[in-house]
Amino acid sequence: xxxxxxxxxxxxxxxxxxxxxxxxxxxxxxxxxxxxxxxxxxxxxxxxxxxxxxxxxxxxxxxxxxxxxxxxxxxxxxxxxxxxxxxxxxxxxxxxxxxxxxxxxxxxxxxxxxxxxxxxxxxxxxxxxxxxxxxxxxxxxxxxxx
Numbered sequence: 001x002x003x004x005x006x007x008x009x010x011x012x013x014x015x016x017x018x019x020x021x022x023x024x025x026x027x028x029x030x031x032x033x034x035x036x037x038x039x040x041x042x043x044x045x046x047x048x049x050x051x052x053x054x055x056x057x058x059x060x061x062x063x064x065x066x067x068x069x070x071x072x073x074x075x076x077x078x079x080x081x082x083x084x085x086x087x088x089x090x091x092x093x094x095x096x097x098x099x100x101x102x103x104x105x106x107x108x109x110x111x112x113x114x115x116x117x118x119x120x121x122x123x124x125x126x127x128x129x130x131x132x133x134x135x136x137x138x139x140x141x142x143x144x145x146x
Contacts, residue, residue, distance in 0.1 A: 002106070005112075005113035016136060018132075019033060020034075031053055032058070035062055037083075038080075038084060039052055039062055041083045042065050042070075042072055043073060044071075048071075052064055102140050103140060105140065110133040
């Protein structure tokens with residue numbers, strides 16, 4: 001089976017990165033990137049969420065969301081995949097270019113390829129869980145049948 005590896009937003013499949021410049025609208029709020037949305041959902045404080053939404057880059061949002069001096073919501077581990085599903089669904093249904101690219105991958109395995117992450121990505125050597133890639137493949141299947 002063909003494998004498509006992605007990570008950097010400037011790459012051929014960089015649209016699959018949560019850092020890609022695809023604003024999303026969720027619950028009446030516009031987020032600059034799926035990364036902004038995802039990181040903000042780690043916190044229940046609306047002011048903290050708004051501060052993350054206003055950050056100039058997805059990298060800034062990621063850095064802020066990883067801070068552990070901020071009050072992480074108690075149920076984060078239980079809800080983080082649902083939050084990511086919401087973000088991805090918004091992105092790939094609200095942006096025709098993103099949807100077209102995702103559907104163009106056919107039945108290829110989608111793999112976020114970086115050693116920086118063993119949960120959402122492959123860990124760089126395949127030992128990671130690749131949850132982002134798996135969620136994208138689930139979404140691709142759902143979009144095909146929509």
